[in-house]
Every structure is written in structure tokens, then in C-alpha cells.
Amino acid sequence: MGEVDEISTAPTCRYCQRLRGDSPSPDFCSEDCQAAWLADRAEVRQPEDHGRSARADLPEIAPAESLTWLGPPPGAFVKPGHEVLDAVVSFVSRFSAFPNEHCAPTLALWCAHTHIADRLYVTPRLILDSAEPGSGKTRVLEVAQFLVSKPEMTISITPAAIFRMLINGPMTLLFDEIDAVFNPKTGGNNEDLRALLNAGYKRTATVTRCVGDAKSMNVTRFPVYAPVALAGIAGGMPDTITTRAITMHMRKRRYDEVVEEFIEEDVEREAEPIRADLETWTTRVADDVARARPERPDGVRDRAAEIWRPLLAIADAAGDHWPETARKACSHFVLEAGPQTVSTGVRLLADIRQIFTAQATDRMVTAELIRELHALEDSPWTDLQGKPLDSRRLAKELDRYLVRPKDLKVNGKTLKGYRIDGDNGLADAWSRYLPPLDPAATSATSATPQVDGTAEAHSPPGPSATSATQVADGRGANEPTATPLTSAVAQVAAVADETTQPPGEGR
Known part of the structure; x- marks a missing residue:
């Protein structure tokens, strides 16, 4: 075998001489080594020979075949980002009837971010749930697996298997029938898996384990950061996961909603050029996306802002209609996606505020408050x-x-009762856990206070409609309007309509 053949078939990287591992290139272990190899050969020769002779330390043997590029070769044509994402939206919409216009664009952005997840600090979980089976959740995952980076589609997997799979970097985990994993009615527990999925949305997350036998035990930290999509029947997903996720509520197709037949081998073949374009473009803009601090819609903050940041940054990099499309989707899923589960305590605070506002009072005895709570409809x-x-x-x-x-x-x-203002009053809790009330929602007339004190100190005059609104907001009469909260309670009415189970006695 000649010297050229030995070079081209060696299992080591041509630049650093280390094993190439699972690199798709037969020449280099990484794009960095590939770029460094080319840079060495592009260096200007020393002045003394005016570049006429080659550097002695650089092998000049040509490869047996053209170099295999890990990324697009310099100067290669890269499709505009908005065209790439539009193609993804068109493709996934062929096989799924999404419940609204925001789902397909959000899915496209989520698929795009998986290709540069190793450059990001946060990866949002994607949840696909439905009230009934046969609503298209699995189909979305089946199509997405041909568009995301390094897909691993599974129904059952252990935490130990996951963090060992992620040793070599993020891969995209696609969980189907996740309701069977977490639903306590079917024996689901899996606290280790829940903790792994909770922590793994951030790049710094690790799982610590002791590795080795009794004589040589070592503490090893395994990275668990990875993009994750989960599909299952609604109601079984832990709240700690849903707060880190974008949730799409899938529904059964109407008879007039037609989608294309899903033939897996055909879909895989047709998806390949779209996936390649997606990978090429996202790799090109990865640094810009990682550095971006995109403007977010009003009312989106805290963890919701955190998980949407990479998707909004990708949309901004794509340009055209995508910045607007992504922000509309963000507002929909964060602020307008319908009633969400709230705790019994938050529901109670909202109902008490509703009663105090309707009565235009700043205090109420316990017995009367309980009667009013019992009388609330639904x-x-x-x-x-x-x-x-x-x-x-x-x-x-x-x-x-x-x-x-x-x-x-x-x-x-x-008598015992509750007040809005003062130490341990309701005002502070309302301002922290509920959004401000709309002044138009309060009565335009004053109401008789529920509590008639025998002394002026305990019998304040009935508040006006404006002051009642301010007090009910927990702001007081002279304080500015608080910034709206972005919790599960989008409106007081939505909170009052949401029925939740009370917390356990041990809480």
C-alpha cells in the first residue's frame, strides 16, 4: 500500500493525529482541525524564499480523495434562513393538522435550535399533549425525527441510559407515550427521570454518579443537557417540566381536515435535503444566535423569556416575516394559550380579591368571607x-x-377576619401572585363596608371605586400600577374559572 493510501485510510485526524471518533469526515475529527489544517497551508511563505519553497514541517502529500467537509465549504451557497424555515413549516404541515397557526412555525424553530444546541445555554422542552389518543402527537414526533439533530426516538428509556448517551454531546430525545411514564394512576413514578428532564434544559446541568467497583470508585459528572420533546395524554405531565416547556395541545382532526399519508421511508427521503439546509444555515448563524438578546413580547418574562430566547434569536436571524411570526407564537403560547393549572392557594387569593372588590371593602370577618366564597359560582x-x-x-x-x-x-x-393593608394583609400576596385588576372591572359606585367598627379607627369610610381597585390590586391609593405578572394566571376571571386540586396536607 502506498504512502498516499496510508494517509487517506488512517483512523486519526489529519491535523491533530487523534482518533476521529464518530466524526462524519474521513479526514478530521472536528471542524476546528479542518480549519486549522487549511490555515496552515494558506500561510504566506517566509520573505527569504519569497514563497517559492514549501514549509518543511507541512506534509505535502495530497489526499487520495477530496476532503470531506464537516460544514459547508467556504463560499458554498447557503439558502436564506427564512426560506429554510418556510420549507420546514410546509413540510411538517403536510402530515399534521395543527390546532392553530402558531404550532408549525414554533415546531420549525424548535427543530432548528437542535442543530446548534451545543452553542446555546438553554433548550426549551416541547410538549405535545391531547385529551384523547389519535390526535396526531406521535405523527409530529415521527416527522420531526427526520429534521432535528441526532434524533433518538423512544417510548421507554432509563435515566442511566440517557446520561451515558449524552457523554459525547447533546442529542435530540423524542419521548412518546410519556403519560405512561409519569402518570401516578398507572404506577408512574420516575423521579430520577423527572429530575433529569428538569435540570437538562440548561447546558450546565450534570448528573453525579459513582463509577467503578468498590476498590476504585470515582465520582463522575455526566452532562444531561439535551433538546427534548415529549408526547402523551394531557394531565400526567409534572408541573416542573411544563414550566420549562412549550406545550402544544393537539386535537383530533375534523373530517374536512386532510393530511398526506405518512410512509416513513418516503418522508425520510424527502426530509433529508430540508434537514441538510436547516443544519447548514443554523451552523452559519450559530454564533450570532448564541450572542443575541432578542426583544421579547410584552408580558413574557422569567422562565418563559428564558426558554423562548433561542427561538426568537433564530427567527431574527432568519429575517423576512419570521421575527413577527415568532413573537406572535411566543405571545400565544405564553399569554393566550388558555386556562392553565394554578394552585389552590392562587385560586383562593383570586377569589378573595374578587369578593373584596365587589364589596368595595378593605376588611372582612372570617365567617362572612367563607360564606361569600361558598356562594361563588363554580x-x-x-x-x-x-x-x-x-x-x-x-x-x-x-x-x-x-x-x-x-x-x-x-x-x-x-372577631377574627382579614384586612387588605397592614402586616400580614392581603395586599402583598395579591401584588405578587395575581395580575393587576382592570379599573373598568370595578363598580362605579361605593359600597357599604362589610365591617362596621364601633370606633373610627376600626370603621373607615367606604372607599371610592378608584381606591377600591387600587387597594384590591395591593397597590394602595398612591402607588403606581404594578407590572403585570406572567404566571399561569393571565386574568382574574381565568383564575376563578380554573378548578384545581388542593395541595397535600404535608405542604
Whole structure:
């Protein structure tokens, strides 16, 4: 075998001489080595020979075949980003009937980010759920597997297998039938998997394990950062995962909604050039995306802003209609996606604020407050695990928010009740856990206070409509309007309509 053949078939990298591993190139272990090899040969020769002779330390034997590039060769044509993403949207829409116009663009952005996940600090989880089977969740994953980077589609996998698979870098995990994994009614527990999925949305996440036998045990940190999509029946997903996710609520197709037949080998073949364009373009803009701090829609903040940042940055890099399309999708999934599960405590705070605002009062005795809560239409307060809400349960729920009953003077008697202002009042909890009230939602007339004190100190005059709104917001009469919260409670009415299970007694 000649010298040229030995070079071209060697399992080591041509530049650093280390093993090429699973690199797709027969010549280099990484793009960095490839670029360095080319840079060495492009160097200007020393002045003394005016570039007439080659450097002695650089082998001049030509490769047996043309170099295999890991990325696009310099000067290669790269499609514009908006055309690449548009092609992804068109492709996935051929096989799925999405419930709204925002799902397909969001899926395209999510698929794009998987190709540069190793350059990002955060990867949003993608959740596909539905009320009933046969709603197209699995089909979305089946199509997406041919568009994402390094897909691993699975129904059952252990945490140990996951973090060993991720040793060599992020891969895209596509979980189907995840409801069977986490649903406690079917015996689902999997706390280790839940913790792994929770932590792994950030690049710094690791799982620590002891590796080796008893005589040579070492502590090893395994990286668990990876893009993840999860599909399953709604209701079984842990809240700690949903807060790190973009959730698409899939529905059964109507009879007039037609999609193309899914033949896997045909779909794989047709998806390949689209996936290649997606990988090529995202690789080209990866550094810009990683450095970007995109403007986000009003009301999107905290973790929602964190998980949407890479998708908005990719949309900005794509240009054309994509910056606007992505922000509309972000607003939809974060702010307008319909009622979301809220805790019993937040529901209680919202209902109490509704009662205080309707009564235009700043205080109320416990017995009267409980009667008003029981009277609310569609409220859960008459049946909490088989028992109606009483003063003891009310105090226990509110105490978690540092709201505690106070002594109130009522017709010469001292009774327990709750106030808006003051230490352990409701105002602070309302301002932290609920959005501000719309002033137009309050009555234009004053109402008679629920508590008639026997002394002026305990019998404030009935507040005006404006002051009632400000007090109910927890802002006071002279404080500026607070920034709207972006929690699961988008509106007070939405909170009041949402029925949730009470927290466990141990909380």
C-alpha cells in the first residue's frame, strides 16, 4: 500500500493525529482541525524564499480523495434562513393538522435550535399533549425525527441510559407515550427521570454518579443537557417540566381536515435535503444566535423569556416575516394559550380579591368571607376533598402567603377576619401572585363596608371605586400600577374559572 493510501485510510485526524471518533469526515475529527489544517497551508511563505519553497514541517502529500467537509465549504451557497424555515413549516404541515397557526412555525424553530444546541445555554422542552389518543402527537414526533439533530426516538428509556448517551454531546430525545411514564394512576413514578428532564434544559446541568467497583470508585459528572420533546395524554405531565416547556395541545382532526399519508421511508427521503439546509444555515448563524438578546413580547418574562430566547434569536436571524411570526407564537403560547393549572392557594387569593372588590371593602370577618366564597359560582370551596372550606383550612392556605387573620371590631365585638393593608394583609400576596385588576372591572359606585367598627379607627369610610381597585390590586391609593405578572394566571376571571386540586396536607 502506498504512502498516499496510508494517509487517506488512517483512523486519526489529519491535523491533530487523534482518533476521529464518530466524526462524519474521513479526514478530521472536528471542524476546528479542518480549519486549522487549511490555515496552515494558506500561510504566506517566509520573505527569504519569497514563497517559492514549501514549509518543511507541512506534509505535502495530497489526499487520495477530496476532503470531506464537516460544514459547508467556504463560499458554498447557503439558502436564506427564512426560506429554510418556510420549507420546514410546509413540510411538517403536510402530515399534521395543527390546532392553530402558531404550532408549525414554533415546531420549525424548535427543530432548528437542535442543530446548534451545543452553542446555546438553554433548550426549551416541547410538549405535545391531547385529551384523547389519535390526535396526531406521535405523527409530529415521527416527522420531526427526520429534521432535528441526532434524533433518538423512544417510548421507554432509563435515566442511566440517557446520561451515558449524552457523554459525547447533546442529542435530540423524542419521548412518546410519556403519560405512561409519569402518570401516578398507572404506577408512574420516575423521579430520577423527572429530575433529569428538569435540570437538562440548561447546558450546565450534570448528573453525579459513582463509577467503578468498590476498590476504585470515582465520582463522575455526566452532562444531561439535551433538546427534548415529549408526547402523551394531557394531565400526567409534572408541573416542573411544563414550566420549562412549550406545550402544544393537539386535537383530533375534523373530517374536512386532510393530511398526506405518512410512509416513513418516503418522508425520510424527502426530509433529508430540508434537514441538510436547516443544519447548514443554523451552523452559519450559530454564533450570532448564541450572542443575541432578542426583544421579547410584552408580558413574557422569567422562565418563559428564558426558554423562548433561542427561538426568537433564530427567527431574527432568519429575517423576512419570521421575527413577527415568532413573537406572535411566543405571545400565544405564553399569554393566550388558555386556562392553565394554578394552585389552590392562587385560586383562593383570586377569589378573595374578587369578593373584596365587589364589596368595595378593605376588611372582612372570617365567617362572612367563607360564606361569600361558598356562594361563588363554580367554585371548589364547598367541596375540598369531601369537606367545605372552613376557617381553619382558610387560615392554613393563606398562611403560606404570609396572610394571617387579625382582630376586627364589629358592633362592639372582636372577631377574627382579614384586612387588605397592614402586616400580614392581603395586599402583598395579591401584588405578587395575581395580575393587576382592570379599573373598568370595578363598580362605579361605593359600597357599604362589610365591617362596621364601633370606633373610627376600626370603621373607615367606604372607599371610592378608584381606591377600591387600587387597594384590591395591593397597590394602595398612591402607588403606581404594578407590572403585570406572567404566571399561569393571565386574568382574574381565568383564575376563578380554573378548578384545581388542593395541595397535600404535608405542604
